[in-house]
Amino acid sequence: MAVITNVREQGIALPPDLVPTPEDIIARAEAIAPSLIGRQAETEERTFYAEDTHEEFARAGLYRILVPRRYGGYELGVDTFMRVVMTLTRACPSTGWMYCLGAAHALAVATLFDERAQAEIFDGDFICPATIMPGGTAERTADGDWVINGMWSYCSGSPYATHFLGHVLVSPAEGEPPVPMLFIAPRSQWRRLDDWGGQLGLKGSGSHSIVIENARIPDYFTIDTHLSQVTVTEGTPGLALHGNPQYGGGPLSFMILESAVLAVGMALGALDAYEDLMRSRTTSFPPITGRAENPDFQYWYGQAAGMIATAETAITGALQQWIDTCARGSAAFTGEQELRLAGIGREVVKLSWNAVQQYLFPTAGSSSVRNGERVERVWRDMSTLHTHAGVSIYLSSMASREYAMARFGIVDPHF
Template identity: 35%
Template sequence: MSSLNETSRLTEPLPQPEPGLRPADVVARAEAMIPKLRRSQAEADERGHFSDEVLQDFRDAGFYRMLQPKLFGGYEFDTETFFEVVYRISAGHPGTGWCFCLSATHVAVVASYFGEQAQREILGDGEFRAPHRAVAGGRLVPVKGGYRVSGKWSFSSGSPVSTHFIGDGFVHEDGEQSRVVTFVAHRDQYKVLPDWGNGTTLGMQASGSNTVEIEDQFIPEHWVTDQDILFGTRTDFSEGTPGTRLHGNPRYLGLFDPTYHMSFAAILSGAARAAVDRMAELMPTTKQILGTEKMDKDPDALRALGKGAALADAAHAVMVDTARRIDALYARWSEDGRPITPSELMRLHALACRAAMLGAEAVQLLFQSAGSRASGRGDSMQRYLRDSEMYLIHPSSQPFVDFLRGLSEFDAFTGGVS
């Protein structure tokens, strides 16, 4: 059964910057930022990530503390609230949404799976932003008290705005590669290589998906875990996690397979909303392909706008429903301790993928229908198309997701997807 009443609070919690902050407040703040984020799209793409000013806006708004434990000055908001904020940031700029989300969501990794000493050392000043590169790389060589870590981890989204890095790596013992673990490194232990943004990739140029390099740094043993963080298929949820015992909140059970893929659901749903808005801006000033009237008088253009808007609405609705289902699993575990199975997690994973696919479909339709003006390099519609295409080549969007979802109908899924 669950152990939520076995909390350990050896010191007073850090004060929250805004003790009365509500979920509705952070959502409203994210909505208000959309115009500013749209104005800064081009410079963020060139830079490879959002600006220091935007980072400070996000910090001041409380966005990086939404998933932070209250013990460390956070708010412990629910899954839906967090992704509603990501959705709105992405409606301002999908690349900025990706960079924010993939640096903000991983505080829950530490708060769920790492022990109290590590949490106090890593989260204890109330500031935590980190990518998690789940594809194992590099070398961890055991030494007294921990490991010497070296390696490079590409596509570490959010790394330019990070305070820490979470990586998966191979432990090498007696010259042999023995196992995979997850570790945390502090910002002064790694370099962020300048290999992202300014046209380096087709899209998501502002996602801050740079390569992180670590050169022979000592990582203490308690900053390393061999838990199956991404999928939970090797996790015995019956007794909870270090996080549920420390914080008394079931959300620190750490269901990261569906939560990770909710990131893409929110980002692509936001991109779809942005494309709908751009299409509506273009139509009154753009001529029909045939005729002299503007596109807002063209039945075909209006049908495309209507279908694209409906797809965008559907993507957002599926995103919201998936978030609520994730939180329902947390609540169920807290109430009666029923096991959470890999097949249940896979069903939510696939649902989040479907939301992202609906968002990408909306963007593609609207770009196709917006006229040649939208194809210009500086036009935001072109940017939304390029950004959505980056999701469509991501591993999480590939056909094997549907195969594994099929297995889950027979409770036959046991893990092994990234």
């Protein structure tokens, strides 16, 4: 398996000195997005978005949205970040996915790690892929740090990453069963494999594997838990450090809402492409008219548009609920509340997918779903989204059961 390094090292031109408003940062993303549409094929062939696109994101400050201000970030709201994600994904699903799953983990790091770690980790731009599957090995050093080895797959955002957030299994004590440990590794401690691009969709999402060989990770760069199992009801280091309620919110629900936002962005892109077909193509059977004048196409477009609009409204509301829960204090962010938000995310994904696979893809026409056509690409990308464990396994079954158990105070017998 070939091994390659980052396309370029850090040292990117800094964004403007003044912190932009949410409206400013969204406008910057909207200005960039049209250029991504025509570059989707090359992004898939490269397996990640281009270096000049990365530099444009950096100049626009898109990698600083969730980074705390004390460390050179903008510390804007999660709603602003998600609107940027939706905008980029609508133009190019692979680019939106890679950007989101690289930049989003600034929130988790700023929430969960202590001041000493954050001061070393953050330096303005922050791109940090993460994986949920534990792997590799970790051995204690004499002074209490860790030596980590292993390979972790599906590290979306790795080509331009500054860090990597992963899990490794360690035994709390000799003879005890291993449990997950979360760790963060700086870019200097790992290398990226050239092993992405052969999947059905999201071929340009930069979801390569990462290899770590004898990396020495300080103990304060680790947390004894799995990211999805974090409890924030007693407060978080980030909330105490930054005083911003969004650094006291639940990481699990935020990760689920990321998937929902990505699904809505993809569906909006498919609807854009279908609208172009409505304006430019005719019907196949008499009476031959423009598709926009045909009652059947009007129905299919209207059905899909209504479903996608509902999904967009639902995810906007869920994000506001996440923000409002943070504002009420850490004690409000119970496991039940996290799972309730996850349930909304599940329905958003379903609505977005059904709009595409029930109405847009089958009626676009065979010439419009050839390899590389925009509707075809979105269908492939959304199909691949459904292979993500967070969607296909956790949301489809586990989250529903866990919410019911939390609601009725039932202890999971497996723990």
